[in-house]
Amino acid sequence: MKKPLAFILCIFIPQLFFADAVLLYNAGKKMQDKGEWYSAIEKYQEALVSNSTYAEAYKGLAECFYGLGEYSQALSYVNKAESLRKKNPDLITLRGFILIGLSKIDDAKKDFETVLAALPNNASARFGLAEIELLSGRISSAAAYYSEALSRYPENRKALLSLAILSNETGNVQASRDYIARALKFHGDNPQVFYFASYLSQLQGNTGEAELRARTALSLKPEYNEALALLSTILLNAGRYQEVVELSDRRILLDRNSFGVWYIRALALEKMGKYPEALKSARNGLQIHSDDELLRTLADRLSVLSLALEDPSRKPLAVWHSDKAFSYEQKNLSDQALFEYRRALRIDPYDINARHAYAKLLLNKGLPARYIEQLEFIQSIGKGSVAVNDSVESYRKLLSGSVQEKWSIDPLLIDKTRTGIGLFFVRDMRNIMHPDAERLTASMIAEALGDDQKVSVYASDVPSASYSDAFRRSRESGDAYFGFVSFSETDRDVVVGVELYVSSGGSKAGSFSAYRTGNDRYSHAIRRVSQLIRESIPLRGTILARHQQNAVIDLGKSDGIASGSTFSIISPDKISFKPEGTGLLYNEQAVLGSFVVTGVSDDIAEGVLTRSGFFDRIKKGDIVVPVLPERELGKAADEPQIKAFNPLLQLIRSIL
DSSP: OOOOOOHHHHHHHHHHHHHHHHHHHHHHHHHHHTTTTHHHHHHHHHHHHTTTTTTHHHHHHHHHHHTTHHHHHHHHHOOOHHSSSSTOHHHHHHHHHHHHHHTTTHHHHHHHHHHHHOOOOHHHHHHHHHHHHHHHTTTTHHHEEEEEEEHHTTTTTHHHHHHHHHHTTTTTTHHHHHHHHOOOHHHHOOHHHHHHHHHHHTTTTTTHHHHHHHHHHHHOOTHHHHHHHHHHHHHHTOOHHHHHHHHHHHHHHTTTTTHHHHHHHHHHHHHTHHHHHHHHHHHHHHHOTOOOOOOOOHHHHHHHHOOOOOOGGGGHHHHHHHHHHHHHHHTHHHHHHHHHHHHHHHHHHHHHHHHHHHHHHHHHHTTTHHHHHHHHHHHHHTOOOHHHHHHHHHHHHHHSSHHHHHHOOOOGGGGOOOOEEEEEEETTTTOOOSSSSSHHHHHHHHHTTOOOTTEEEESSSSSSSOHHHHHHHHHHHOOOOEEEEEEOOSSSEEEEEEEETTTTTOOOEEEEEEEETTHHHHHHHHHOOOOOHHHHOOOOEEEEEEEEEEESSOOGGGTTOTTTOOOEOEEEEEEEESSSOEEEEOOGEEEEEEEEEEOOOSEEEEEEEEEESSSSSOOOOEHHHHHHHHTTTTGGGGOOOOOOOOOOHHHHHHHO
């Protein structure tokens, strides 16, 4: 008896849809294994259209969104998968890893411990507990979990590579090399093993071995982008710049959108002195990755180095910063706006719109003299307008009774008392996304501090061989302080730091760091570190002129001085910088008198002198220091570090 057609279709059609779902899932899995997250997500979603109860497809989506750092989305998919496969240990451990990403550490730990209670040999659950330990900075405890997993599975690739990385981090280089040797023995056909072997060889200073292992990884997987980036960094650090350019061109042919390739290409060309080509490469990269702040910093630097001031091709780079400044203005973020306007004007000093906007911000900050200076610059280059000319004339009249007019002092001609700071860096081999970022960061901090007239900052353009090398160079330059600049990043976070030392004796002066995440994180971190340094540097000024009991000093509103501020007066040969920390050292018996401010302008202030003792020994050139409660030096530099920033953990998470 023949079965009804409807009955046959009810049995056969669902099987067809399920077969399609399996094919789509397998295609997605292949893409996921290559790190092609978005393509994999598309295939998994198509598989779910064919079979809405396909747990493996939900699991694949959870893994992909976890790989992208979209933890909330990942959690929703792993929960859907678990609703279809209750108490599945793979899903429970995956959820634990996702919960770590969401900072739900207690819930994550509970998931891992649940799996281990049922399956004591489960390696993934031990890896999860290891990540929790790493989040808290307990490297030894994390290593113990990886060791336990390795004791049960002696060939486990993730355990071997994780222990190699952690051993190197704790300074046990031999153990690191032993773990890598075992990983290469058991997994000699795996390109990622050779990648990490190369990475660790580079950190350990074995450049030749690092290059060989990176090339082996590429022989196993020719389009391995991470290995291409690592090899580029190795060649860059070895000074083989032409090879870096050639390798970058190969990467661009494979994927011109690859993050970092245009940056390192421009960097290599800069090292070769080919500035126009380097700038072109940087600009090409910015068209693709306009939010890459290190690439933009490099492009800005190259434009200043290679283009004439009048070159119109400077303008687009400058306009980007002035547009950014305007957006900050709209949000009443004046400090950020000032920072971006200064960057714009450094690139294109003749941008009248940016200069006028910058001038208005200075006026709003209560600095009319500096406002006039900017408008007078506009006049000096023949770009004055009726509005500009009227503003200069009006504010000149308003300032006719100012301190600078009364004492006939032009602030632009004052050689203000400055504290010298030298910024140095040591190349960090861990920076693969942006090699040489330490140099650019030192330059950016020096630029950010450059507007502060109480400091004179320069940044070395070459890495220091050692602490003693920087110490010697700073002493020979006559600096008060020298600092080592550090830079660390993940794909979402950045930490900029400066370790500051006293140049006279080399003792620690202070530690300054800033963690930032999200958009504009690099520039925000630069500004914060610069602010911390600025606040820690002791304020001091000089008596510019004296008439009877009245005098004028080279400190003003821009230095935070107001009417009523009181200063002690000391002879220049009786005051020095403290040998440790940031501060000034002088004997109270050396105080010649006091100075109380009665009138203040943007950059200078006048006041009344009062001598100490019978004789009046106060004269032009004496040093003035504010009479303030002594702050705990360096304390302002302490900032809470968000636990989400953990480059070591991110590195271990990338092990497949």
